[in-house]
Amino acid sequence: MNYNSLCEFINSTFINQAEIIPNADMKRFTSFRIGGAADLAVFPKTKECLVAILDYVIKNKIKHIVIGNGSNVLFCDRGYNGVVIITTQMKNYTFNGDVLLCDAGAPLTQIAVNAVRSGYKGYAFACGIPGSIGGAVFMNAGAYEGQVSDILLYSEYYNTKTGQICRMEASEHEFDYRHSSYMDSDKIILSAAFKLEKAEDVNECVALMEEHIKARKEKQPLEYPSAGSVFKRYPGYFTAKLIDEAGLKGYCLGDAQVSEKHAGFIINRGNATADEVCELIEIIKDAIYKRVGINIECEVRYID
Numbered sequence: 001m002n003y004n005s006l007c008e009f010i011n012s013t014f015i016n017q018a019e020i021i022p023n024a025d026m027k028r029f030t031s032f033r034i035g036g037a038a039d040l041a042v043f044p045k046t047k048e049c050l051v052a053i054l055d056y057v058i059k060n061k062i063k064h065i066v067i068g069n070g071s072n073v074l075f076c077d078r079g080y081n082g083v084v085i086i087t088t089q090m091k092n093y094t095f096n097g098d099v100l101l102c103d104a105g106a107p108l109t110q111i112a113v114n115a116v117r118s119g120y121k122g123y124a125f126a127c128g129i130p131g132s133i134g135g136a137v138f139m140n141a142g143a144y145e146g147q148v149s150d151i152l153l154y155s156e157y158y159n160t161k162t163g164q165i166c167r168m169e170a171s172e173h174e175f176d177y178r179h180s181s182y183m184d185s186d187k188i189i190l191s192a193a194f195k196l197e198k199a200e201d202v203n204e205c206v207a208l209m210e211e212h213i214k215a216r217k218e219k220q221p222l223e224y225p226s227a228g229s230v231f232k233r234y235p236g237y238f239t240a241k242l243i244d245e246a247g248l249k250g251y252c253l254g255d256a257q258v259s260e261k262h263a264g265f266i267i268n269r270g271n272a273t274a275d276e277v278c279e280l281i282e283i284i285k286d287a288i289y290k291r292v293g294i295n296i297e298c299e300v301r302y303i304d
Helices: 004-013 046-058 110-116 132-140 201-221 239-245 274-292
Strands: 018-025 035-043 064-067 071-073 082-086 093-096 100-101 153-159 164-169 189-196 226-229 256-258 265-270 301-303
Touching: 004 018, 004 035, 004 046, 035 046, 046 064, 046 082, 046 153, 046 189, 082 265, 093 110, 100 110, 110 132, 110 201, 132 189, 164 189, 239 274, 256 274, 265 274
Parallel strands: 035 082, 064 082, 071 301
Antiparallel strands: 018 035, 093 100, 100 189, 153 164, 153 189, 226 265, 256 265
């Protein structure tokens, strides 16, 4: 497809408000460092620009997908025949009284660390999670007994069916473990607002944050590209323990490997392919089903 008209629209209507990269290598824009080239990658810098781009591609029936920091996705090896809209340049956030306002592409860890160091409670769990605000709300990201639903006030989204910008209160998100109502919907997250509550003991919050960060460095294979934990936790089980007990810790397919440091991670040891990762995921799922009779669910989004 010829994307010249889209590029001309962006460059003429939103001067210096978006970056455009043709034939974009998705290895550069995902934490897994895996995937072929997308026809076009567009990086809007404002909510208004993002909405206009979405409106344009929808009206012109251009295949597209919206991602954030690319930390929980796997692009296929042959690439993406369409437009990838990446929100990472929509990174503004503001501490405004008792509310923290964030653009969808703002980095979760940076915001959480700043919130903790500024004396606010409830953010230590997020320090070290590599995603964007939009992605965190989308999947109700969490760790160490905390999750986004604990601190969210509301989010703002673009409804791709109606063309309207709407606000959704926290109670309307249908939050559950690694789930929100945004999944499988026609809504694109534009921004989010979080509550700010001063901690009684700031030093205690900072110590908790540093403990979480230290634990991540010690227990997770941060030295290799990955998409984080590959599988959702199955009620009553620790997935990494199940994988280890199935004898798959360290198991390799090409350069895709079940981490020897944390079996819940699949790492890219250099030149892993999406096909290798997908095959490894199926091997793990089959092994655990045969061993204990449960179906574990992959939480990494595959994009083709």
